Amino acid sequence: LNGEGEVVGGVVIQRFGENALEVIQNVKKKLESLKAGLPEGVEIIPVYDRSGLIERAVDNLKEKLIEEVLAVSVICVLFLLHLRSALVAIVVIPLSVLMAFIIMNLQGLNANIMSLGGIAIAIGALIDGAIVMIENAHKHLARDRGKKDHWQIIYEAATEVGPALFFSLLIMTTAFLPVFALQAQEGRLFTPLAFTWTYSLMAAALLSITLVPVLMGYFIRGRILPERFNPLNLLFTWFFKPLIWLALRMKLAVIFVALALTAATWIPLERLGSEFMPPLNEGDVLYMPSTLPGISITKAKELLQQTDKIIKTFPEVHQVFGKIGRAETATDTAPLSMLETTITMKPESEWREGMTPKKLIEEMDAALKIPGVTNVWTMPIKNRIDMLSTGIKTPVGIKIAGNDLYVLEKLGKEVETLLKNVPGTMSVFSERVVGGNYFDFEINREEASRYGLTVGDIQDVIQTAIGGMNVSTVIQGLERYPINVRYPSGLRDDWDELQRVLIPTPGGEHIPMAQVAKISIKKGPPVIKTENARLNAWVYIDLKDIDIGTYVENARRVLDEKLTLPAGYSLIWSGQYEYMERAKERLKLVVPLTLVIIFVLLYLNFQRLAETTIVMLSLPLALIGGVWVLYYLQYELSVAVAVGFIALAGVAAEIGVLILVYCNQVFENRWANGEIQNNGDVLKAVFDGTSSRIRPIMMTVISTIAGLIPIMIGSGTGSEVMKRIAAPMVGGMVSATLLNLIVLPALYAIVLQFRFSWMAQKLVAKNALKGVPSEEKELIEA
Known part of the structure; x- marks a missing residue:
């Protein structure tokens, strides 16, 4: 402990499915109660406690949730400038979250970074349905107030957009199917x-078509400021109206520019690296260096104490607890050549000015450049998950499989040498699978028989005198301790002394071991590892300033060119790279299936193939902003980023649905009233349908973005993962809004012009048949 000397350590293992924070709190209470019965001079010091991490992460998410609710509420008030109307939208947020919590409780789902994170990224989208309904009610009240009953107006406003909104929220929910399909670690995460x-979006969808219309009827009354007097609406109308007008007159050029922008997204996309997950700053550090096998216990203890003492000298370090070797338990299979030092850090407010976790690890790594020791720096929870999943403690590992341990060690050393010079390699260490030192007693049977000794007699002496043998058990109350007998260390820790170990013969003489056996030190496997019934040698690779995907690509190229594997031997990339590839392959299958389901849902809503296709074509427009934001923030592609893009798909589809619904409403109404006479009237209908509904579209977009901004600018525990989810959503929402308000009207105008030509021809033909006898009409139609 802190490099000061030896202590007795212990671990608490939590049962599967239990609440970690609750278990830790109960353990603390139990330890407190045990202190009274401890002998004098004995104290219990916790050396690692993850409750602080859990509480910091949950508190950070709770804080972000409050900030998001406030931000979204302010957006509603500013856009509507009618407090009671805004209240109708705002009340959906706590009710949706409450319903989600109720289902979480019934399911047994704990409040953690990920479960609260799902609600956090959905906050802005929860009120989309309510916002659109309220805004539509404002329009209907401005047009029909005094002409129709108040509740009739609310009913018509709700039924006009209700089905489309319900389908939009259903699509946003369906878009998350690929996340449910993830497996193993990424799936559990x-x-x-x-x-x-x-849960929260389903609750919001249900409230939007049930509670919200009722609340609108009661609360949306009195004087409502006309839309044309709202400063925010005037600003967005002033900005978008000319662009929409221009787009409708240059439809093909707009479509071409959209295609060019989408194609240009390939430039930043190619430059993005890839990783499994962004590193979560746990607050504590785990130092796990490896030495060559064959290190003695004495030297191992000395090395551990030296490294711990050096680490404790850093002012940011609160406590250092080192461990080497293993206990007699299946929960810890660490060899003597692997050190484990848990470094508990002080709060970052007490660190030196300008110090960051990355810089601190670099300083500690430079201070611990010890010959024969390969450093690995990680974090406690991350390391446990990695080693339980693949056994690899570093971000990247290589598992070489074959039949001969000596060949495997040779290949491992070759890989280690080749990868040392690959850019991004911080350290690389190949296990010495036959690097263990063993005393080999080669018994001379002829000499043994002269003294009347058997091989078994000599081996019994070797076991009892050198290895030790349990001869009895001491019983102290409920405790049992074995009595182990062997020579004192002075008679067995020297080569010459071993040769002088005495063996009793049947004749009563005692002869030295050297008379009947030749002693030598031979190399052998300290640990034998197998996977899929094949012997393994593992190579551990720690990285610096490079993403996993790029590193593996470069390293694989080097090994393909310079490493020759014998027949029957194979090489597998493991560690976080293994998770990343598994998740990627899974998403390749599930994402296309999800897009097909979204297409079907859109078709059920529109009942037309053209509108469905246009909304689906809008999804790549959202990718543009998402990819460029990732490139600007220098984020790597990861499972967290993929989740952000999945969420973006549903939100972007909602924008497309709203634009087409509004355009189609105006076109259908004007066609029914006979106001569509030519293609110019079609363009005017699309222009009016889009420009008159800029406010609800911008409200849904800005409220969603406002709900994500606190996550984007946050820096608390767990923010590393949440930022990667929010970044593509924010960037994608911006590009989807800007481009959809310009590109979708242009695309839809082309579709409506074709539809108008077809409907007009059909109407002309129908009018031409008026007055024609029924028999002739049937003949003409035939």
Whole structure:
């Protein structure tokens, strides 16, 4: 402990499915109660406690949730400038979250970074349905107030947009199906987020078509400021109206520019690296260096104490607890050549000015450049998950499989040498699978028989005198301790002394070991590892200033060119790279299936193929902003980023649905009234349908972005993952809004012009048949 000397350590293992924070709190209470019975001079010091991390992460998410609710509420008030109308939208947020919490409780889902994160990224989208309904009610009241009953106006406003809104929220929920399909570690990590996102959006969809219309009837009364006097609406109308007008007159050029922008997104996309997950700053550090096998216990203890003492000298370090070797338990299979030092850090407010976790690790790594020791720096929870999943403690590992341990060690050393010079390699260490030192007693049977000794007799002496043998058990109350007998260390820790170990013969003489056996030190496997019934040698690779995907690509190229594998031997990339590839392959299957389901839902809403296709074509427009924001923030592609893009798909589809619904409403009404006479009237209908509904579209977009901004600018525990989810959503929402308000009207205008020509021809033909006898009409139609 702190490099000061040896202590007795212990671990508490939590049962599967239990609440970690609750278990830790109960353990603390139990330890407190045990202090009274401890002998004098004995104290219990916690050396690692993850409750602080859990509480910091949950508190950070709770804080972000409050900030998001306030931000979204302010947006509603500013856009509507009618407090009671804004209240109708705002009340959806706590009710949706409450309903999600109720389902979480019934399901047994705990409040953690991911489960609260799902609600956090959904906050802005929860009120989309309510916003659109309220805004539509404002329009209907401005047009029909005094002409129709108040509740009739509210009913018509709600039924006009209700079905489209319900389908939009359903699509946003469906978009998360790929997250539910993730497997293993990534599945366990993101499934809680997918559940809470789904629960909260389903609750919002239900409230939008049930409670919201009722509240609108009661609260949306009195004087409502006309839309044309709202400063925000005037600003957005002033900005977008000329662009929409220009787009409708240059439809093909706009479509071409949209295609060019989408194609240009390939430039930043190619430059993005890839990783499994962004590193979560746990607040504590785990130092796990490896030495060559064969290190003695004495030297191992000395090395551990030296490294711990050096680490404790850093002012940012609160406590250092080192461990080497293993206990007799299946929960810890660490060899003597692997050190584990848990470094508990002080709060960052007490660190030196300008110090960051990355800089601190670099300084500690430079201070611990010890010959024969390969450093690895990670974090406690991350390391446990990695080693339980693949056994690899570094971000990237290589598993070489074959039949001969000596060949495997040779290949491992070759890989280690080749990868040392690959850019981004911080350290690389190949296990010495036959690097263990063993005393080999080669018994001379002829000499043994002269003294009347058997091989078994000599081996019994070797076991009892050198290895030790349990001869009895001491019983102290309920405790049992074995009595182990062997020579004192002075008679067995020297080569010459071993040769002088005495063996009793049947004749009563005692002869030295050297008379009947030749002693030598031979190399052998300290640990034998197998996977899929094949012997393994593992190579650990720690990285610096490079993403996993790029590094593996470069390293694989080097090994392909310079490493020759014998027949029957194979090489597998493991560690976080293994998770990343598994998640990527899974998403390749599930994402296309999800897009097909979204297409079907859109078709059920529109009942037309053209409108459905246009909305689906709008999804790539959202990718533009998402990819460029990732490139600007220098984020790597990861599972967290993929989750952000999945959420973006549903939100972007909602924008497309709203634009087409509004355009189609105006076109259908004017066609029914006979106001569509030519293609110019079609363009005017599309222009009016889009420009008159800029406010609800911008409200839904800005409220969603406002709900994500606190996450984007946050820096608390857990923010590393949440930022990667929010970044593509924010960037994608901006590009989807800007381009959809310009490109979609242009596309839809082309579709409506074709539809108008077809309907007009059909109408002309129908009018031409008026007055024609029925028999002739049937003949003409035939």
